[in-house]
Amino acid sequence: EAGVAQSPRYKIIEKRQSVAFWCNPISGHATLYWYQQILGQGPKLLIQFQNNGVVDDSQLPKDRFSAERLKGVDSTLKIQPAKLEDSAVYLCASSAEQGYVSEQYFGPGTRLTVT
Amino acid sequence: RKEVEQDPGPFNVPEGATVAFNCTYSNSASQSFFWYRQDCRKEPKLLMSVYSSGNEDGRFTAQLNRASQYISLLIRDSKLSDSATYLCANSGAGSYQLTFGKGTKLSVIP
Numbered sequence: 001e002a003g004v005a006q007s008p009r010y011k012i013i014e015k016r017q018s019v020a021f022w023c024n025p026i027s028g029h030a031t032l033y034w035y036q037q038i039l040g041q042g043p044k045l046l047i048q049f050q051n052n053g054v055v056d057d058s059q060l061p062k063d064r065f066s067a068e069r070l071k072g073v074d075s076t077l078k079i080q081p082a083k084l085e086d087s088a089v090y091l092c093a094s095s096a097e098q099g100y101v102s103e104q105y106f107g108p109g110t111r112l113t114v115t
Numbered sequence: 116r117k118e119v120e121q122d123p124g125p126f127n128v129p130e131g132a133t134v135a136f137n138c139t140y141s142n143s144a145s146q147s148f149f150w151y152r153q154d155c156r157k158e159p160k161l162l163m164s165v166y167s168s169g170n171e172d173g174r175f176t177a178q179l180n181r182a183s184q185y186i187s188l189l190i191r192d193s194k195l196s197d198s199a200t201y202l203c204a205n206s207g208a209g210s211y212q213l214t215f216g217k218g219t220k221l222s223v224i225p
Contacts, residue, residue, distance in 0.1 A: 031211060042119070042202050042215030043159065056212060091158060095211060102147065102211035106158040 002027065004107030006092050012113045018080035021110045024073065025094030031055075033104060034067055034077050035091040043091055043106075049075060082114045118142060121203055121216035129224050132193050136219045138203030139185045145205040148186045150177055153200045153218065162201070163188070193223045 005024040013019050025032045031050050035043035046065065048055040052072040060067065064083070069075040079086055089111050093104040120139045128134045140148075147166055151159035163170050165186060169178040176189040186205075190197055200218040207214075 033212075040217065042204070042217050043213075044215070045212055048212055097211055102206060103149070103161055103164055104211075104213060105161065109158050111156075 004092055004094055004105055006090075006107035006110055008110055009108060010111045010113075012115065013082055015084055015114050016081040018078065019082055019112065020076055020078045021090050021092075021112075023075045023077070023092030023107060025075075025092070026096075026105060029094035029096045029105075030072075031095045031097060031102070032069055032075050033093040033095075034075070035093065035106075037089045037091055037109070039088075046077070079112075082112075084114050087112055087114045118214045119203055119205060119216040121201075121219045123217055123219060125220040125222050127222045127224055128193055130193060130195060132223075133189065133191045134193055134221065135187055135189045136201055136203075136221075137185050137187050138216055138219075139183075140203075140205050140214075141184070142205065142207050142214070143181075143184060144207050147206045148177070148179055149204045149213065150175075150186075150188050151202040151204060151215075153202055155199075159202055190221075193221075195223050195225060197221060198223045 034046045037043045046060045047057040047067045049069040067077045089109040091109045092107045095102045095104045150162045152162045153159045163177045165177045174191045202218045203216040204213040
């Protein structure tokens with residue numbers, strides 16, 4: 001079974017530029033998550049989708065971050081304009097909830113450096 | 116109090132040793148618990164899920180203590196390949212969202 005796919009793997013941009021990340025979840029997984037992981041920290045949830053609807057985006061900095069999952073499969077996370085503090089790894093995860101069971105599987109991440 | 120707390124370590128243990136990590140959580144409504152392993156510059160990989168009192172998989176044992184609100188991970192007969200950061204995560208009642216700790220770094224030394 002193919003895992004979660006993400007691209008690009010690495011991105012270097014200057015502050016105030018924009019950037020977009022793409023994620024394709026495991027086939028059949030209805031729920032998709034975007035996390036931000038800053039060096040030395042655990043992943044922090046940015047947004048959760050169930051199919052193509054947003055379940056929770058309370059921790060998404062909406063003045064600069066946006067995300068969509070138009071057809072309920074792959075998703076795009078965008079940052080515009082980027083700040084230095086956005087330097088982090090952006091991880092996408094997916095899960096197939098069955099009752100209360102929800103095991104999330106992560107993609108390889110996109111390592112963003114903002115200079 | 117942070118939602119999920121872990122001792123960052125590092126834990127430096129010799130090969131063959133038994134090592135245990137604890138993870139405390141503040142949300143008493145948490146229902147599901149997970150241990151993830153994260154290698155340097157890699158994504159977290161699911162190691163174990165804990166939905167009741169505990170779980171065991173080979174050399175790895177996870178135990179949940181709801182009264183004291185902590186979950187532990189025990190690794191027996193440590194291998195060099197066990198060197199990684201171990202992340203604890205939980206999800207609340209009716210929610211599939213995970214809250215992660217900062218991770219505990221383990222180095223297994225020859």
